Amino acid sequence: MSSSSNKPHAFNPPDVPTPPPTYSQISVTPLLPTSKLITLAGQxxxxxxxxxVVDGFDAQVKLAYQNILNALKAAGATPRDIIHVKHLIVKDTGRVGVESEEELTRVWGHHWMEFMDKEGEGHRPPDTVLGVAALATKELLYECEVWAIVHG
Structure with missing residues (x-):
């Protein structure tokens, strides 16, 4: 990690299992006296x-990412400032293959990578993916919580 960078640096060390392409195992973020930790409620x-609530899993995922972008902008941050992500996916989405990691990544992961490539300079912060029985309301199939740090 460059000492001149104040952005999170996400990476996968060679002696830790290589994760799917949607995230990195580690993120190191320099902290400065003028830093701000930003936590978003699940979007x-x-x-x-x-x-x-919009209809359909894919539409909910895409709109959740737009809501994340809007919330980060309101706090003076961008997706490049994200240091950790938590994806909560209702297990019974009616989608074939949600039980396997490969299919799960294709269901929501492509939207996440597309979003981070476009809005976060390809940044892949560490994440956690949880299959849950339900979210706040029965219509919700997906929720995404992010933490970010900005400096200055």
Whole structure:
């Protein structure tokens, strides 16, 4: 990690199992006296204009990422500043293959990588993926919680 960088540095050391391409095993973030830790509540596929949950797993995932982007911007951060992510996926999504890691990555992972490539300079912060029985309301199929640090 460059000492001049104040952004999180995510990587996979050679002696730790290589994760899927959606995340890295470790993130090191320099802390400065002027740093801010930003934590977002879990973001979901709720449309702020209509106050309704959008239909379908893929649509909920995409809207959750847009809501994350909007929340980070409001706090003076970008997806490149994310230091940890938690994905919560309702296990009974009605999607074939959600039980396997390979299929799970194809279900939501491609949206995550596309989002981070576009908005986060390809950054892959460490993450946790949890299969859950339910979220706050029965319509919700996906929720994403992020932590970020900004400096200055």
């Amino acid at each position: 979901v596929g709720l449309d702020g204009k209509t106050d309704k």
